[in-house]
Amino acid sequence: MKTIATVCARGGSKGLPRKNVLPFDGKPLIAHTIEQALACPRIEAVYVSTDDDETARVAEQAGAIVPYRRPAELASDAAGKLPVIEHLLQHLEAGGLRIGTVVDLQPTSPLRLPADIEAALDLAGRADLVVSVCEPSHNPYYSLAEAGPDGLLHLSKGEGAARRQDVPAVWGLNGAVYVWQRAALPRAVRDGFWRVSILPSVMPRERSIDIDDAQDFALAQWLFQQRKLQSRP
Incomplete structure (x- = not known):
């Protein structure tokens, strides 16, 4: 039973057009998330669900697998994320892949570290779902x-x-990391997100920015640069 990462990335965005492929510290935004996942030894492959050709090309260049273009009915503003993930998993399983754990990572959280993903994976199996949170x-x-x-x-x-x-x-879900037990996802799709057992994995607030608009993007870039400055010897 494999542990895989999924990244759901529509081509459209109202808050910040084309945000998933906008340059962020010299590379497309989505590339940061793919590279973070690939840096985790327990994740065996990264799969991207997108309806957009440019996003697919960028994702593949970063090392992800894009098995198809997402159907239009799952790429609208009204489409929920859980059915999108389930659609992708069913496609992979139809091709023979046996999946035990799914690490879902949103492409709009570039400040997370591979260590944040690993920390959530350390809790996998103790609940149906592990979610990253911050104060x-x-x-x-x-x-x-x-x-x-x-x-x-x-x-x-x-x-x-x-x-x-x-x-x-109390904790706020920051959206950066979701670690699903594969068997729990259909139940969440059917009954709702909060109908499964959930454990928190705590991240600091400075790594918890979720980019939705231009202001978020500018703040995330500033925090990213501050991190680079602080890491210099």
């Missing part, structure tokens, strides 16, 4: 509020607390 900037127990029917703000969760130490730890 959020706001905690719902004391600093997140929502408007009620009267238009007034009310605390999102809990009864109010004055100190961070007095409330439970």
Whole structure:
């Protein structure tokens, strides 16, 4: 039973057009994710699902396998990600591949490290799914509020607390790493993401940027450059 990585990368993007192939530190954005996956010894191959010829070409040049072009019905803004992954896995399994673990990596998280993927893989098998998380900037127990029917703000969760130490730890899914047990994915497609057992794998906030628009892209580039500067002897 193989451990593979999947990368889902549509050609279209409303927030930042063509973001998956935009140059990021001298190479297309998606190439960073593919190289990170290939740097993990336990990942035996990286497969990309895309509807776009340029994305496919860039992905193959970075070392990924692009077995087909994604059908149009799975490449729209309304298409969910889980059916896209399941479609790809079924295609690979129809060709004889036996898959036990699926490491799904979004191409918009270039700041993750191979070590972050490895840390999530270390937890694989202890739950249906391992997800990368980071500490959020706001905690719902004391600093997140929502408007009620009267238009007034009310605390999102809990009864109010004055100190961070007095409330439970909460985590934000950063989208960088998902490690699925293959058998659990059809159940998640059918019943929903939160219907499977999930364990967190913690990443620092500075590696948790998910690029959605030009502002995210600029911030990620700045953080990436800061990392390079700090790593110099």
